[in-house]
Amino acid sequence: MTESVAIAERLSASSKQCLGVRGLSKYFGDFAANRDVTLSVDAGEIHALLGENGAGKSTLVKMIYGILKPDTGSMELLAKPYSPDSPSDAKHSGVGMVFQHFAVFDALTVLENIALGLEGRFPDEILAAEIAEVCDRYRLHVELNRRVHDLGAGERQRVEIIRVLMQDPRLLILDEPTSVLTPQETEQLFTTLDRLSDEGRSIIYISHKLDEVRALCDRATLMRAGQVVDVVDPRQESTRSLGEKMIGERLTETKRSKVSSAEKKKARLTVRVGDVYPESTRNVVLNDVYLSVAPGSILGISGVSGNGQDTLFDLLSGELILPNPDSIVLDGEPIAHLGVEKRRFLGLLGAPENRLGHAAIPELTLWENVILTARHTRGILKNDHLISGTSAKAFADEVIKTFDVRTPSLNAKASSLSGGNLQKFLIGRELLGQPKVFVVSNPTWGVDAKAQLFIHQMLMKMADEGASVILISQDIDELLSVTDRICAICHGRLSRTFPTDEMTPEHLGALMLGQEIDS
Amino acid sequence: MIFVEARAVTRWYHEWIAVLIALILTVATASALLASLGLDPVSSLHRIFIRPLNSVYGVSELLAKATPLITIGVALALGFRAGVWNIGAEGQLVMGGLCGGAVALAFWGVDGFWVMPLILLGGTLGGLVWGAIPAFLKVRFNANEILVSLMLTYVAILMLSVMVHGPLRDPAGFNFPESRLFHDAATLPKLFSAGRGHLGFVFALMFAVLGTWVVKRWHLGFEMRVTGLSPTAAKFAGYSRDRTVWMALLIGGAVSGFAGVVEVTGNIGQLVPNISPSYGFTAIIVAFLARLHPLAVIPAGLLVALSYLAGEAAQLSLGIPAASTQVFQGLLLFFLLGTSLLVNYRIRFGRIG
Numbered sequence: 001m002t003e004s005v006a007i008a009e010r011l012s013a014s015s016k017q018c019l020g021v022r023g024l025s026k027y028f029g030d031f032a033a034n035r036d037v038t039l040s041v042d043a044g045e046i047h048a049l050l051g052e053n054g055a056g057k058s059t060l061v062k063m064i065y066g067i068l069k070p071d072t073g074s075m076e077l078l079a080k081p082y083s084p085d086s087p088s089d090a091k092h093s094g095v096g097m098v099f100q101h102f103a104v105f106d107a108l109t110v111l112e113n114i115a116l117g118l119e120g121r122f123p124d125e126i127l128a129a130e131i132a133e134v135c136d137r138y139r140l141h142v143e144l145n146r147r148v149h150d151l152g153a154g155e156r157q158r159v160e161i162i163r164v165l166m167q168d169p170r171l172l173i174l175d176e177p178t179s180v181l182t183p184q185e186t187e188q189l190f191t192t193l194d195r196l197s198d199e200g201r202s203i204i205y206i207s208h209k210l211d212e213v214r215a216l217c218d219r220a221t222l223m224r225a226g227q228v229v230d231v232v233d234p235r236q237e238s239t240r241s242l243g244e245k246m247i248g249e250r251l252t253e254t255k256r257s258k259v260s261s262a263e264k265k266k267a268r269l270t271v272r273v274g275d276v277y278p279e280s281t282r283n284v285v286l287n288d289v290y291l292s293v294a295p296g297s298i299l300g301i302s303g304v305s306g307n308g309q310d311t312l313f314d315l316l317s318g319e320l321i322l323p324n325p326d327s328i329v330l331d332g333e334p335i336a337h338l339g340v341e342k343r344r345f346l347g348l349l350g351a352p353e354n355r356l357g358h359a360a361i362p363e364l365t366l367w368e369n370v371i372l373t374a375r376h377t378r379g380i381l382k383n384d385h386l387i388s389g390t391s392a393k394a395f396a397d398e399v400i401k402t403f404d405v406r407t408p409s410l411n412a413k414a415s416s417l418s419g420g421n422l423q424k425f426l427i428g429r430e431l432l433g434q435p436k437v438f439v440v441s442n443p444t445w446g447v448d449a450k451a452q453l454f455i456h457q458m459l460m461k462m463a464d465e466g467a468s469v470i471l472i473s474q475d476i477d478e479l480l481s482v483t484d485r486i487c488a489i490c491h492g493r494l495s496r497t498f499p500t501d502e503m504t505p506e507h508l509g510a511l512m513l514g515q516e517i518d519s
Numbered sequence: 520m521i522f523v524e525a526r527a528v529t530r531w532y533h534e535w536i537a538v539l540i541a542l543i544l545t546v547a548t549a550s551a552l553l554a555s556l557g558l559d560p561v562s563s564l565h566r567i568f569i570r571p572l573n574s575v576y577g578v579s580e581l582l583a584k585a586t587p588l589i590t591i592g593v594a595l596a597l598g599f600r601a602g603v604w605n606i607g608a609e610g611q612l613v614m615g616g617l618c619g620g621a622v623a624l625a626f627w628g629v630d631g632f633w634v635m636p637l638i639l640l641g642g643t644l645g646g647l648v649w650g651a652i653p654a655f656l657k658v659r660f661n662a663n664e665i666l667v668s669l670m671l672t673y674v675a676i677l678m679l680s681v682m683v684h685g686p687l688r689d690p691a692g693f694n695f696p697e698s699r700l701f702h703d704a705a706t707l708p709k710l711f712s713a714g715r716g717h718l719g720f721v722f723a724l725m726f727a728v729l730g731t732w733v734v735k736r737w738h739l740g741f742e743m744r745v746t747g748l749s750p751t752a753a754k755f756a757g758y759s760r761d762r763t764v765w766m767a768l769l770i771g772g773a774v775s776g777f778a779g780v781v782e783v784t785g786n787i788g789q790l791v792p793n794i795s796p797s798y799g800f801t802a803i804i805v806a807f808l809a810r811l812h813p814l815a816v817i818p819a820g821l822l823v824a825l826s827y828l829a830g831e832a833a834q835l836s837l838g839i840p841a842a843s844t845q846v847f848q849g850l851l852l853f854f855l856l857g858t859s860l861l862v863n864y865r866i867r868f869g870r871i872g
Contacts, residue, residue, distance in 0.1 A: 319754050341757030350755075358751045371741060372756035385738050 017079070018043045018171055018202040019064070024073035026059050033059040035226045037073070041171065044200045046193060048213040048234060050246050051223035052448035057206050060223070061173050064204070065097045066090040078170060088119075096169035098160045100176045106149035110142055110159050117163040134165050138192045153180035153304060154188075161192070172196065173204045178212060182304050183476070183509035190216055210239040210246075211477075222246055243449060267292035268468045269348075269437045273327040273336070276315055284308035286315065286492045293437070293468040293485075298459065300483030300500065301472045303512055308492035309353070309441060309472050316439045316470065317350045318343040330437065344373065347436030351426050351443060353472075355419065359426045362415035366407065366425060367396040369414050374429055395432070403428035403458065420451025427458050438462055441472040456482050476505055490514035522867045523860070534810050537861045541854035548850050558837060566836050567829040577828070579714025583786055584827045586716075587612065587778040587795070589723040589820035591802035593730040594774035596811040597740065602747035603767035607653065607668025608775040609799025610675035611646040615776025616783040617679045618645025620790040623705040623783075624687060624698055634704045639780055646776015647769055649675060654768035658761045664768065672799070680792045687790055698790035707785035717785035719778075723820070726774065730813030743767060775799060796827065804852045807859075823848065 021039040034056045041047045049057045062068040066084030075082045077093055084090040104113050115123040128144055142158045178186045193203055207213055213220055214234045222230045222245050230245050276286040286308050293299040314320035318340040325334035330346055356362040360369045370392045375381045380391045396410040405425045407417055423443055444452040463469050473479050479486055487497040488511035495511045550560035571577045591608045598605045619642025626634050656662035689699045710716040733740040746753040746763040783794055805823050809815035830844030
């Protein structure tokens with residue numbers, strides 16, 4: 001009697017539950033990447049997995065997708081025990097995953113790429129018809145005969161999603177799917193996801209964008225330091241309360257303190273140039289670049305990745321030089337023909353997007369990395385030839401102490417620091433050089449929320465002390481909260497510049513897509 | 520299943536453990552080869568590797584062989600750190616020997632303290648010019664320095680051959696393709712009463728110390744290393760790739776040229792068609808054996824020099840061809856490159872996860 005009740009209960013529970021994870025742990029050496037994690041995803045539910053970088057979200061989904069094997073714990077999929085040995089095992093059981101970094105072949109067409117992801121299928125008309133049907137059902141528009149290298153990030157992601165949907169998954173895992181999308185593309189993706197959930201498919205949605213999670217998800221599991229700290233209904237939470245639960249302490253609001261208009265003097269840095277051709281053909285050609293930035297102000301340049309940001313950074317930093325000196329003017333002095341080192345002498349400093357391999361060298365220690373850009377300060381270089389290790393170490397030590405860089409020592413290799421700590425070190429390295437103009441690209445990419453806040457404060461402090469800051473970023477929230485003026489780059493073309501106060505996310509999204517707006 | 524995983528932490532001694540494993544594997548493989556020839560590995564190895572060092576003569580010979588290997592090894596280590604692959608040190612050595620030797624012959628019979636420095640300078644400049652050619656072609660036309668420097672080696676060897684068969688041939692030498700013997704003022708002093716060890720070995724040690732200083736303290740060494748590690752970061756730091764290419768090849772050329780002139784004035788004492796048993800190529804092995812650390816080039820050079828002596832000993836006492844030297848050196852380089860994987864990766868046996 002009691003037994004039959006239990007079975008009925010379990011059946012009703014299992015018909016509702018898609019994935020159940022119980023007591024999952026995963027250790028790497030002594031480090032617990034996941035400890036006793038419990039997760040339950042219902043059928044048709046969009047379930048957010050929220051947490052900072054390093055909170056253990058990736059480890060958890062890798063175990064669900066069969067890439068990693070859990071050390072302890074068990075999983076259940078559709079009321080059956082589930083322990084995938086490999087991703088292909090997971091696929092056969094009905095689990096699909098869309099990765100943050102797309103695994104598509106550039107030289108092949110969309111159809112060929114999709115066929116490659118399906119065992120025993122060929123890129124023929126039968127497959128094309130099936131794909132067309134799926135695309136139609138989920139409003140995923142993509143041309144099957146185009147080559148992938150012609151596609152933008154949003155379209156590539158659609159290719160990945162179609163590929164996964166062709167396997168008719170019961171559970172779909174999406175890892176930070178909107179990090180490469182414009183607001184409009186994000187809207188489209190959400191429509192597709194809603195439709196999938198209406199059909200009873202479950203979705204695990206990994207993100208650290210709290211607004212999105214609140215708009216899209218039914219439930220959210222919050223992770224911190226490898227453990228589940230809470231399961232909440234994100235619609236009942238504010239962005240702020242979610243954020244606090246995620247990082248476990250109270251966030252102080254960042255908002256740009258208004259610089260009085262009297263402070264705003266004439267432009268410190270002006271760029272005015274026609275076409276700019278990058279050295280590498282992989283980078284985007286710039287057309288008609290015009291921008292100017294005043295002392296004490298922060299100019300934001302928004303845009304979807306791959307629209308010419310790299311070329312623009314190189315143009316400003318001096319890694320790309322132009323024949324006509326007047327194309328870039330700093331404090332009345334033409335500098336477009338000067339290289340990196342000479343521009344640095346004039347007070348133009350920067351921090352490129354790629355921290356390891358561009359801003360810093362992963363194999364070198366922190367103090368050796370100081371020599372890269374700060375060697376002409378504080379006697380690090382004696383007589384132009386000899387390196388003073390003592391001075392470089394003192395400099396590194398000052399950066400570490402001033403900007404709260406968490407590192408075992410200044411002899412640690414750059415690659416051993418977390419993204420946030422390395423970024424604090426790299427921006428701090430330039431900040432101590434008292435820049436007149438500071439150019440920075442995606443400073444908070446892959447950085448945890450606390451470090452993000454700290455970095456924003458560093459940039460604002462720099463501007464408050466009179467520097468001109470140019471912030472190239474894909475993060476709309478960041479741009480709207482940190483900058484004074486804002487413009488967008490699309491296909492190598494800069495939009496007009498607008499005061500940030502007058503800007504809404506929708507306007508900014510339109511600018512990022514290359515549409516001009518009136519204001 | 521076997522897995523290769525990136526190490527979370529790499530420590531300085533990992534690279535020396537890798538070197539040690541390479542040495543052990545080399546000796547093990549050499550033993551197996553000896554055994555397959557029906558020889559007792561232990562006594563054979565003793566006979567070819569230990570016995571040659573049992574006399575002052577043997578040690579002196581060892582130093583003579585190690586001199587060019589260490590000198591060139593230091594310069595190549597600097598260049599390889601910068602990611603500039605100068606494979607033509609052999610040609611630069613030959614050019615140095617040829618030019619220095621030509622200066623010695625031009626001042627034949629002239630005494631004076633300035634004769635020797637002039638000869639050394641001539642040889643250094645010869646190597647420098649030979650290194651400048653691939654540097655220019657690389658910077659100007661992006662020509663691959665590996666190919667250019669390698670091909671120039673054969674040009675240099677043929678040029679030496681032409682010269683000793685023609686203009687530099689000893690007039691009283693019965694038409695043998697050899698120059699006159701250099702006179703005393705054009706010859707480097709010997710270090711011992713026996714064997715061919717000469718003052719050049721002291722120069723080699725000085726180069727190793729100087730090289731270490733350049734790597735550790737000189738901005739130039741840092742700049743070259745950074746360019747080799749990450750060209751993009753080097754550019755952001757304001758370092759010029761062209762400058763690094765020039766410096767690496769000019770240093771490599773000049774030092775190899777110096778090694779060449781030291782070899783002819785210290786060891787051979789005249790110009791002959793064949794002045795080097797591939798020291799310039801073997802120095803590549805030496806540089807990697809030392810993991811590109813200039814100071815470590817000294818033991819590495821001595822060890823590889825021993826393989827030359829061992830080859831001779833093998834021929835004399837075991838009746839194995841002297842080419843066994845190259846087999847031994849080839850095994851060593853092969854295992855060195857193979858085990859260098861272990862510096863940044865570790866091997867794990869087991870299941871996924």
